[in-house]
Amino acid sequence: MKVALFATCLVDTMVPQVAMATARLLERLGHEVVVPPGQSCCGQMHVNTGYRREAVPIVANHVRAFAGAEAVVAPSGSCVASIHHQQAAVARRAGEHALAEEAAALADRTWELSQFLVDVLGVTDVGAYYPHRVTYHPTCHSLRMLKVADRPLQLLRAVRGLDLVELPAADQCCGFGGTFAVKNAETSTAMLTDKMANVLSTHAEVCTAGDASCLMHIGGGLSRLRSGTRTVHLAEILASTEEAVTPHQSTTPAVPA
Amino acid sequence: MTAVFLGIPTAPRGVGHLRGDLSFPDAARDSLRDGQLRANLGHATATIRGKRAAVVGEVPDWAELREAGRAIKAATMARLDEHLIALEEQVTARGGTVHWASDATEANEIVTRLVQATGTDEVVKVKSMATQEIGLNEALEAAGIAAHETDLAELIVQLGEDTPSHILVPAIHKNRAEIREIFLRTMPGVDPGLTDDPRKLAMAARAHLRERFLRARVAISGANFAVAETGTLAVVESEGNGRMCLTLPQTLITVMGIEKVVPTWRDLEVFLQLLPRSSTGERMNPYTSLWAGVTPGDGPQEFHLVLVDNGRTAVLADEVGREALHCIRCSACLNVCPVYERAGGHAYGSVYPGPIGAVLSPQLTGIEDNASLPYASSLCGACYDVCPVAIDIPSILVHLRAEHVEAQQHAGPEALAFRALSKAMSNPRLWRLAQKAAGLGRFLAWGRPTLPAALPPPASRWTRTRDLPTPPKETFTQAWAREHGG
Numbered sequence: 001m002k003v004a005l006f007a008t009c010l011v012d013t014m015v016p017q018v019a020m021a022t023a024r025l026l027e028r029l030g031h032e033v034v035v036p037p038g039q040s041c042c043g044q045m046h047v048n049t050g051y052r053r054e055a056v057p058i059v060a061n062h063v064r065a066f067a068g069a070e071a072v073v074a075p076s077g078s079c080v081a082s083i084h085h086q087q088a089a090v091a092r093r094a095g096e097h098a099l100a101e102e103a104a105a106l107a108d109r110t111w112e113l114s115q116f117l118v119d120v121l122g123v124t125d126v127g128a129y130y131p132h133r134v135t136y137h138p139t140c141h142s143l144r145m146l147k148v149a150d151r152p153l154q155l156l157r158a159v160r161g162l163d164l165v166e167l168p169a170a171d172q173c174c175g176f177g178g179t180f181a182v183k184n185a186e187t188s189t190a191m192l193t194d195k196m197a198n199v200l201s202t203h204a205e206v207c208t209a210g211d212a213s214c215l216m217h218i219g220g221g222l223s224r225l226r227s228g229t230r231t232v233h234l235a236e237i238l239a240s241t242e243e244a245v246t247p248h249q250s251t252t253p254a255v256p257a
Numbered sequence: 258m259t260a261v262f263l264g265i266p267t268a269p270r271g272v273g274h275l276r277g278d279l280s281f282p283d284a285a286r287d288s289l290r291d292g293q294l295r296a297n298l299g300h301a302t303a304t305i306r307g308k309r310a311a312v313v314g315e316v317p318d319w320a321e322l323r324e325a326g327r328a329i330k331a332a333t334m335a336r337l338d339e340h341l342i343a344l345e346e347q348v349t350a351r352g353g354t355v356h357w358a359s360d361a362t363e364a365n366e367i368v369t370r371l372v373q374a375t376g377t378d379e380v381v382k383v384k385s386m387a388t389q390e391i392g393l394n395e396a397l398e399a400a401g402i403a404a405h406e407t408d409l410a411e412l413i414v415q416l417g418e419d420t421p422s423h424i425l426v427p428a429i430h431k432n433r434a435e436i437r438e439i440f441l442r443t444m445p446g447v448d449p450g451l452t453d454d455p456r457k458l459a460m461a462a463r464a465h466l467r468e469r470f471l472r473a474r475v476a477i478s479g480a481n482f483a484v485a486e487t488g489t490l491a492v493v494e495s496e497g498n499g500r501m502c503l504t505l506p507q508t509l510i511t512v513m514g515i516e517k518v519v520p521t522w523r524d525l526e527v528f529l530q531l532l533p534r535s536s537t538g539e540r541m542n543p544y545t546s547l548w549a550g551v552t553p554g555d556g557p558q559e560f561h562l563v564l565v566d567n568g569r570t571a572v573l574a575d576e577v578g579r580e581a582l583h584c585i586r587c588s589a590c591l592n593v594c595p596v597y598e599r600a601g602g603h604a605y606g607s608v609y610p611g612p613i614g615a616v617l618s619p620q621l622t623g624i625e626d627n628a629s630l631p632y633a634s635s636l637c638g639a640c641y642d643v644c645p646v647a648i649d650i651p652s653i654l655v656h657l658r659a660e661h662v663e664a665q666q667h668a669g670p671e672a673l674a675f676r677a678l679s680k681a682m683s684n685p686r687l688w689r690l691a692q693k694a695a696g697l698g699r700f701l702a703w704g705r706p707t708l709p710a711a712l713p714p715p716a717s718r719w720t721r722t723r724d725l726p727t728p729p730k731e732t733f734t735q736a737w738a739r740e741h742g743g
Contacts, residue, residue: 007733009682013692014726016733023737035737040681040688048636050658051675057683065685086655144638173595177635184633185718187285190295190599191635192723220723223707 001121002032004069006062006110008079009041011212018212021239022075022113025126028239029117038065043090044082049179052090056099059087063102071120072110075235077142077210080112085145112142113235114151114210124154130240131161134232135204137195137218139211140173152210152234159237165202169194176217192221199229206232266360267623268568273361273392274420275568275622277606280629285600294601297432305426305592308538309643316534325527326646330583333520334573340485340518341564347488351550353560364565365396368477368510371561372402375508377474383492383499384408385479386424386586387512387565389608390621393477404477405469407498409462416443422602422610425536425588430601433458466498476502476557480513481585482528483562486521489549490562493532493542503546509557515564516573516582528585531645535587568621577656581616583646590640590650596633605630612640616653624661631657692732702727 003026007019023033042062046055062083066072074080084107091100117123136156142148156164175181175191182188195218199207207222209215212233219231268275277284288294313319333340345355356371358364372380380397382388382404394404394415406415410428414421417439421427428436437453444465451461478499482491490511492499503509519525533542551560573579591597591611602610607618607627615634619627631654640650662672681691702708707724711717719725731739 012733013695014728016729016731016736019733020736035734035741037734037738038685039734040683040685043682046675046679048655048658049671049675050631050655050660050662051672051679052655052659053663054675054679057679061683061685140635140637140639144642171639173635173637173639175595175635177637180632180635181723182715182718184282184285184596185721186282186289187596187600187633188635189722190289191595194599216726217723220707220719220725223724224710224722 002034002070003116004066004072005033005035006039006042006066006072006074006079007035008074008076008212010216011075012039014216015212015233018075018233018235021233021235022073024244025235025239026073028241029121029123029126031121034069036065036069040065042079042082043087044079045178047082047086047090053094055086055090056094056096059091059103060096060099062087063099063106066106067102069106069109071116072106073113073116074110075113075210075233076212077112077139077146077148078213080110081141081145083107083110112146112148112210114142114148114155115146117238118151118154125158126155126238128158128162128238128240129160129242130237132205133163133165133203134206134208134237135165135167135199135202136170136234137167137174137199137207137209137214138170139209139214142210143171148210155234155238156208159240162237165204167202167207168198170198172198174214174218176214178213181217189221192217196221196225196227200227204229206230206237208232208234208237210234265571265574266568267571267626268390268621269360269362270622270626272365272396273390273567274608275390275618276626277604279606281600281604281606281633282629284604284606285633288601288604289599291601293432293435294430295599297430298598298601301426301429302592302598305538309535309589309592312534312538312540316530322527322530323645323647326531326585327583329519329524329527330646331580333518334516334579334582337515337518337573340520341515343485343520344483344488344518345564347485348550348560348562349488351488353488353550353562356561356563358563358565358567360567361391361565364391364512364563364567365393367563368393368512369396369400369402371508371510372397372475373400375475375559377402379403379405379469379473380475380477381405381407381469381473381502381506382411383476383478383502384411384427384494385477385512386608387479387514388477389421390514391512391565391567393512405466405473407466407469407502408494409459409496409498412462412466413439416440420603421608423588423591424586424609424611424613425591430603470498470501470505473502473506475508475510476506477510477512478502480511480517481532482525483513483518484520484522484525485518487549489522489547491525492546493529494544494546495537495539495542497544500544500546503548504556506557508559508561510561510563512563512565515566515569532585532587535585535589535643535645568623571623572617572620575620578616578620578653580648581613581620581653583648584613584617585646587645589643589645593639593643594634595637595639596635600633605633612650612654613648616648616650616657619657624657624664628661631655631661689734696728696730696732699728699730
């Protein structure tokens with residue numbers, strides 16, 4: 001299958017290794033990956049901060065960039081949820097009905113990574129090797145808007161060498177919430193503290209999730225505390241193999257960017 | 258004089274409890290430091306969450322019930338005027354009197370006048386959100402009338418000269434040691450050997466209240482539901498204090514928001530299943546009181562129903578926000594909300610805290626009077642999942658944020674930044690330049706994997722407590738293009 005990869009603005013700019021891992025993984029599974037060069041952002045940050053009018057041209061750019069794509073995959077539950085639940089709605093509200101139609105049609109062909117692997121490709125064992133103690137945080141939009149359920153856990157259970165430990169109170173938000181983390185920094189930090197306490201209680205080396213944004217939040221807190229527990233995106237774990245594991249297994253990604 | 262239509266009126270300022278003195282982030286800053294509050298709330302909300310999940314999980318058709326609840330509310334709101342007129346007719350036909358109050362001030366005047374007409378200077382009260390909203394107790398006090406709260410938690414709040422912090426459990430922020438202290442300090446004639454045993458505390462409150470029930474000539478209640486076709490009012494409760502108030506006094510005054518009406522008796526079937534399981538985590542609440550008008554020789558011989566708007570019609574006019582009027586005040590959304598659990602109810606500044614408060618209060622008062630509330634959410638969606646009438650609270654929060662942004666006359670620094678970012682994100686060439694500029698941030702890190710903690714605002718609001726990774730030299734799309742000759 002020919003897969004168009006939507007890196008998302010955050011991953012593309014801040015954590016490129018996540019998108020690279022997604023591409024390597026899909027290629028290893030025998031699929032052709034294309035990266036439409038016109039892509040930027042899904043518009044979620046604008047919509048969720050109250051700038052729904054300003055989000056419309058961003059949605060239009062996204063629809064233009066991925067026009068004609070057979071399948072779009074993104075390593076983010078949150079961005080895919082925005083594509084599914086917000087893009088057409090903001091276009092429609094702005095009176096851009098043709099754009100709304102196109103956005104809705106594109107959303108039907110857009111998948112979050114774990115859903116694409118399990119539901120579309122029908123694989124749970126992607127042939128990965130990751131010899132670490134790992135706990136999984138189900139991010140809110142993956143869990144409640146996309147309903148990815150246990151798909152990421154199915155994928156993780158099939159990874160060779162991986163010791164999966166259950167995260168207590170896993171369904172509690174980490175406190176990121178986009179601009180919430182800045183506008184309500186103190187409440188956000190209080191939520192993060194409880195999430196970190198739960199992560200650390202598992203004695204996992206790695207906390208993983210399907211969203212780089214939430215991981216940047218949890219990882220930013222863990223790093224500030226010098227906790228030693230690091231955050232690694234699900235795509236990076238699934239892309240790791242015996243051949244691609246870095247010798248030190250420090251915070252550097254398993255797949256060289 | 259020419260009449261100028263200035264929009265549908267919202268709840269007036271200077272009366273009632275829908276507005277706080279501080280913005281949410283400022284109020285939360287103080288409450289987050291209160292370790293006792295955090296412990297009390299964490300314990301209480303986790304307990305109720307668990308109870309709710311267990312009793313909801315045992316109902317095989319919960320999803321259908323929830324959809325029925327949503328559909329009944331949506332259909333009722335679409336013809337609210339007709340249902341209210343039908344309700345008035347039925348209540349009147351059964352010997353009650355209906356009063357219409359456009360706002361809190363008018364409602365308080367009506368109730369004060371009705372109490373004064375009976376010649377009494379004290380009333381007993383059933384726990385009611387509507388009377389808290391309009392500030393009725395303060396209005397009665399100003400008229401020399403003492404209002405005694407009879408719900409245990411409301412009593413604790415009243416005796417402690419505190420304010421409620423939860424819709425269902427107004428004293429959720431207090432633990433039993435604190436309650437014992439309040440009782441010892443404020444309850445006349447209380448046993449000085451009172452312990453913090455919950456049963457002992459309840460018995461002390463019971464003795465204190467019993468005397469007031471037997472003495473009272475006037476009771477004031479709210480209503481959970483009002484059935485238009487029969488003129489029946491419904492109050493559901495756990496303690497039996499409501500039943501005492503609703504049956505013993507000569508005069509009963511019920512103050513109700515206009516959105517509480519349901520068209521038919523049969524509709525109660527749905528809500529009386531949804532409400533107790535969602536609110537207290539019980540299969541059924543211990544007391545459900547239903548009455549219509551007056552019954553000669555049995556119960557109150559005078560019944561008044563005060564229908565309050567106080568901004569509700571303005572909420573109804575907003576096609577996205579109106580869903581907030583479907584709320585049946587169960588509090589399930591408060592109990593699952595990670596923001597409420599940490600910041601507490603007082604941080605919202607309104608009698609309606611938590612996720613539902615964050616969408617209801619700003620709409621009742623007009624968005625600019627509660628502009629920080631729609632942002633008091635990480636949009637995690639837990640509230641929507643548990644809402645028994647499926648109010649899409651996250652979508653309303655996002656809608657109200659936009660209403661606030663669009664109401665601004667002048668663009669502030671945030672608006673300018675978002676506009677510039679929108680320009681960049683909708684033009685691939687500009688976006689690549691913006692990404693390059695962001696990448697230059699790596700020089701601030703001096704080769705370290707994270708940026709310095711001391712950055713200028715607004716970045717500092719992140720970096721004060723969390724590290725920010727150093728931006729990479731090359732974006733993914735750049736690296737990909739280099740590898741694939743793009």
